[in-house]
Amino acid sequence: MTYKIDKSQNLFDRAQEFIPGGVNSPVRAFKGVGGTPIFFERGEGSCLFDADGNRYIDYVGSWGPMIMGHARGDVIEAVKARLDQGLSFGAPTEIEIDMAQTVCGIMPGMDMVRMVNSGTEATMSAIRLARGFTGRDKLVKFEGCYHGHADSLLVKAGSGALTLGVPSSPGVPAGAANDTITLDYNDIDDVKACFAEQGDKIACIIVEAVAGNMNCIPPSKEFLQGLRDVCDQYGAVLIFDEVMTGFRVSLTGAQGYYDVQPDLTTLGKVIGGGLPVGAFGGKREIMEYLAPIGPVYQAGTLSGNPLAMAAGLAMMKSVQQPGLYEQLTTRVEQLCTGMQAAADKHCIPFTTNSAGSMFGFFFTEAKKVSNFAQVCECDQEAFKAFFHGMLEHGVYLAPSAFEAGFMSAAHSENDINETIAAADAVFAHMSSA
Numbered sequence: 001m002t003y004k005i006d007k008s009q010n011l012f013d014r015a016q017e018f019i020p021g022g023v024n025s026p027v028r029a030f031k032g033v034g035g036t037p038i039f040f041e042r043g044e045g046s047c048l049f050d051a052d053g054n055r056y057i058d059y060v061g062s063w064g065p066m067i068m069g070h071a072r073g074d075v076i077e078a079v080k081a082r083l084d085q086g087l088s089f090g091a092p093t094e095i096e097i098d099m100a101q102t103v104c105g106i107m108p109g110m111d112m113v114r115m116v117n118s119g120t121e122a123t124m125s126a127i128r129l130a131r132g133f134t135g136r137d138k139l140v141k142f143e144g145c146y147h148g149h150a151d152s153l154l155v156k157a158g159s160g161a162l163t164l165g166v167p168s169s170p171g172v173p174a175g176a177a178n179d180t181i182t183l184d185y186n187d188i189d190d191v192k193a194c195f196a197e198q199g200d201k202i203a204c205i206i207v208e209a210v211a212g213n214m215n216c217i218p219p220s221k222e223f224l225q226g227l228r229d230v231c232d233q234y235g236a237v238l239i240f241d242e243v244m245t246g247f248r249v250s251l252t253g254a255q256g257y258y259d260v261q262p263d264l265t266t267l268g269k270v271i272g273g274g275l276p277v278g279a280f281g282g283k284r285e286i287m288e289y290l291a292p293i294g295p296v297y298q299a300g301t302l303s304g305n306p307l308a309m310a311a312g313l314a315m316m317k318s319v320q321q322p323g324l325y326e327q328l329t330t331r332v333e334q335l336c337t338g339m340q341a342a343a344d345k346h347c348i349p350f351t352t353n354s355a356g357s358m359f360g361f362f363f364t365e366a367k368k369v370s371n372f373a374q375v376c377e378c379d380q381e382a383f384k385a386f387f388h389g390m391l392e393h394g395v396y397l398a399p400s401a402f403e404a405g406f407m408s409a410a411h412s413e414n415d416i417n418e419t420i421a422a423a424d425a426v427f428a429h430m431s432s433a
């Protein structure tokens with residue numbers, strides 16, 4: 001049967017009439033790879049089904065949240081059980097305490113946590129808190145890292161901003177970007193030099209503890225530990241943006257995986273089980289700087305929403321099952337090893353990165369990709385051909401060479417084998433083209 005996406009095309013035509021670019025978040029529009037974005041109808045386990053009835057093995061997982069697979073029974077049931085009690089009160093509920101206690105119990109560097117509604121809100125709030133706490137304005141981030149779309153963070157950003165060629169967005173006033181210093185990921189000497197010059201003005205370093213928005217770039221241990229040491233030396237706040245990596249690269253996030261503790265951590269994605277949830281938390285003395293007990297203001301009408309908490313808590317319970325992260329890591333290793341062998345067989349220059357259940361594929365002669373410049377040197381055209389080939393063979397990858405891939409607990413060995421067989425066919429086609 002030939003691959004058809006007529007219904008997706010019709011839906012995309014209709015969507016573009018009323019939604020800018022036809023999508024509610026830019027990368028979804030396939031600008032990075034060309035072609036028509038797929039409109040989905042439902043997800044089940046490791047798979048997504050589109051409007052035309054095509055089935056795909058999904059390695060996007062809603063960009064991270066669906067670590068246990070789609071439409072997972074216990075998460076859905078938890079939401080259903082909560083539904084009849086009402087959707088929002090804008091007042092405290094017990095389930096918020098259960099959530100906070102669970103998250104603080106798991107995350108090594110977290111004494112207290114506040115819930116918000118997205119990763120963007122989490123990072124924006126954490127930065128305001130770090131600035132209020134230190135009384136300093138400047139922040140350090142790294143090129144190719146994405147921390148949501150708050151003004152001061154849309155400077156040399158990754159993810160969609162990078163895919164669409166606007167890493168520093170128009171509309172961000174110079175004033176909001178002036179205090180943002182952007183350095184090279186995995187280059188601790190760059191960080192030390194910057195602090196030697198202006199360390200007394202820097203409020204915080206924010207870093208993706210495994211970069212997942214310029215494809216997948218794990219940190220060197222020296223880099224993360226070096227950031228910790230520099231912040232200690234200069235009295236700056238170290239923020240690990242674990243929106244993507246939290247409960248993802250390990251149960252205890254990247255901070256547990258690499259054994260380096262930040263002062264503040266931002267969370268999102270997995271913590272909401274697929275509903276809109278973010279969180280930021282950390283050391284008590286910093287968190288107590290937040291209103292209503294402290295002077296730094298931060299708020300949210302729907303923050304701690306009971307339905308979202310129910311989904312998130314059910315997800316938090318299920319990720320604590322023994323052996324989960326070992327299984328995810330094994331599946332990622334199987335996938336990366338198989339993909340590498342298939343690429344080698346067809347003489348396609350290719351390499352992979354991974355950390356826990358996150359992975360990245362790179363079309364490059366380089367044996368190792370460990371910074372932004374190396375990611376940019378990869379063959380974008382080869383990625384596009386690969387992406388579309390995989391799509392036609394029933395594998396849904398992120399539609400951009402600047403995004404990480406995500407494994408879920410629902411991915412079976414069969415899924416991995418099917419994916420590698422698809423890649424074998426696609427690579428064969430690419431090498432003969």
Ligand code: PMP
Pocket residue numbers: 063118119120121123146147148149159208212213241242243244268269278
């Ligand atoms: N930080 C990181 C590391 C992210 O990956 C993302 C989203 N991909 C965000 C922040 C922003 O989260 P959201 O899209 O929920 O606003």
